[in-house]
Amino acid sequence: MKYKFIDISDTTISFNFSEKIDSGINSKIVELSFKINENFKNLNIISCFPTYNSLIIDYDPLNTDRLTLKDKISELIKNFKFKNSQSEEIFQVDVNYGGEYGEDLEEISKLLNISEKEIINIHSSTIYHVYMIGFSPGFPYLGGLDKRLICPRLGSPRQEVPAGSVGIADQQTGIYPFKSSGGWRLIGKTDKKLFDYNLNPPSIIKPGTKLKFNEI
Structure with missing residues (x-):
C-alpha cells in the first residue's frame, strides 16, 4: 500500500x-x-x-x-496483511424527518426540485460508509450520499444545532451528537446516543463501519 x-x-x-x-x-x-x-x-x-x-x-x-x-x-x-472485505456491521439510526426535526428539508426540496418524501426515501434507503469521527466528539462523517441529494452548506453557520440533528453538506451526511454550532442543512433528528464518556472508546460508531437511517 x-x-x-x-x-x-x-x-x-x-x-x-x-x-x-x-x-x-x-x-x-x-x-x-x-x-x-x-x-x-x-x-x-x-x-x-x-x-x-x-x-x-x-x-x-x-x-x-x-x-x-x-x-x-x-x-x-x-x-501488513489487509483483510479483503469491508465491515458488514450496519449501525441502525432511527430518524424523525422534516418539520420541527429537520428545518431545512423544505428548502432542500425547493433547491433540488425533489419532493420532501423522495428526499427522505433516498436518504433512508442508502447504506453509508463511516469514514471518520471528528468535528465534535462522536460526529460521524458519512460517505455514499446519493448524488441527487448533494447540496451546499448553509451560507452562514447556525449558532446552535440541536443534539441528534441529521444534516447534509455537499457530498456528505452526518449526525450532530451534541448541541453545537454548524453549517450543515438539517433534514431530521435522532434520539440515538452516539457518544458516552463512560465507554472506551466513547464513540458508539466506529470508523470503517456502515450506517443506515430509518424513518420513524
Whole structure:
C-alpha cells in the first residue's frame, strides 16, 4: 500500500494513502489504526486517527523518536496483511424527518426540485460508509450520499444545532451528537446516543463501519 509521509508538527505525523475518497482505502486505513493502537503502546502514541484517506498520529516527542516511530509504522504498512472485505456491521439510526426535526428539508426540496418524501426515501434507503469521527466528539462523517441529494452548506453557520440533528453538506451526511454550532442543512433528528464518556472508546460508531437511517 503506497503512501506519502508528512510531518504535520513537532508532535504529529501523517501517512497519506490517496488523493481520492474511497471506502476500500479508508477501510484499510481504519484497520491499520486498530493495529497500531493494539501493538505500539510502548511508542508513546497519544492518538492514532483515521481520516478519509490518511492516518494521523499524535505522539509524545519527549519520549518517542520521530524517525523510530516513522520506521516502525512504515514497516507495519509494508508487511501488513489487509483483510479483503469491508465491515458488514450496519449501525441502525432511527430518524424523525422534516418539520420541527429537520428545518431545512423544505428548502432542500425547493433547491433540488425533489419532493420532501423522495428526499427522505433516498436518504433512508442508502447504506453509508463511516469514514471518520471528528468535528465534535462522536460526529460521524458519512460517505455514499446519493448524488441527487448533494447540496451546499448553509451560507452562514447556525449558532446552535440541536443534539441528534441529521444534516447534509455537499457530498456528505452526518449526525450532530451534541448541541453545537454548524453549517450543515438539517433534514431530521435522532434520539440515538452516539457518544458516552463512560465507554472506551466513547464513540458508539466506529470508523470503517456502515450506517443506515430509518424513518420513524
